[in-house]
Amino acid sequence: MVLPTVESYPMPDRSALPRAHASWRIEPARAALLVHDMQNHFVGVFPTGRSPVVELIDNVAALRELADTLGMPVVFSAEPAGQAPRQRGLVADIWGPGIGDEPEAAAIIAPLTPRPGEHLLANVRHNAFLRSHLSRLLRSKGRDQLIICGVYAHLGVLLTAADAFMNDIQPFVVADAVADFSAEEHSLALRWAARSGVVRTTDTLLRDLLLHKERRNA
Structure with missing residues (x-):
């Protein structure tokens, strides 16, 4: 299966969020930000200059700026280029060989360069x-909350959120800072994410991050 060309669709707004099952509150001193797979190879399937990619990039950038300001760890995940078949494993049976040897394809998009x-x-x-040290990194920083944004919502974002939950790390999926192959798959991912985490715009x-900081400084 090759990556599809995604048609434009509107980002969900607050009225479209699924019902919350968890009452967790985000706290800057406990949280880290994960920017998932925002690489040229993956972001390039979206129509340039249209929804949802415009809002996706803007919102991820806004989250990253505030995280940096508040001293929250910012983590980028990225698929390596030129993986050997043994590294791809069963993923290759569905998604093919992955990113080729082109460094530009594997790079994080320019507005979000680490x-x-x-x-x-x-x-x-x-x-x-x-197969990463993400969990060890979060524990070393004393973080047990993870804000997740990036692509694709029903694949990496959802699976990462579920694994965080299974490991007692509270996941916060940002509804309009993730994107997917279609509005339907985007909505499905948010509904499932709400069963094991918190979904916010x-x-x-x-606002919640800034309010918590203000209360702590009052």
């Missing part, structure tokens, strides 16, 4: 925890 002090993890499976999450 900065000094931010973390870049090789992501060899959809789940960013699998970017503006709500940014």
Whole structure:
């Protein structure tokens, strides 16, 4: 299966969010931000200059800026280029050989290029925890909350959120800072994410982070 060409669709707004099952509150001192697979290879399937990719990039950038300001760890996951068949394993049976040897295809998109002090993890499976040191990194930083944004919502984002939950790390999936192959798959991913985590919009999450900081400084 090759990556599809995605047609434009509107980002979900607050009215479209699934009912919450968890009452967790985001706290800057407990949280880290994961930017999942925002590489040219994956983001390139979306129509340039249209929804959802415009909002996707803007909202991920806003989350990243505030995370940096608040001293929250920022982690980028990225599929390595030129993986050997033994590295791809069963993933190759469905998704093919993956990113080729082109460095530009594997690079994080230019507006989100990782900065000094931010973390870049090789992501060899959809789940960013699998075969990486993401869990160890979060524990070393004293973080038990994970804000997840990026692509694709029903694959890497959802699987990563589920694994976080299974490992007692509270996942926060940002509804309008993820994107998918279609509006239907996007909506499905959010409904499932709400069963093991918290789903928020970017503006709500940014507000909650700032309010918590203000209360702590009061």
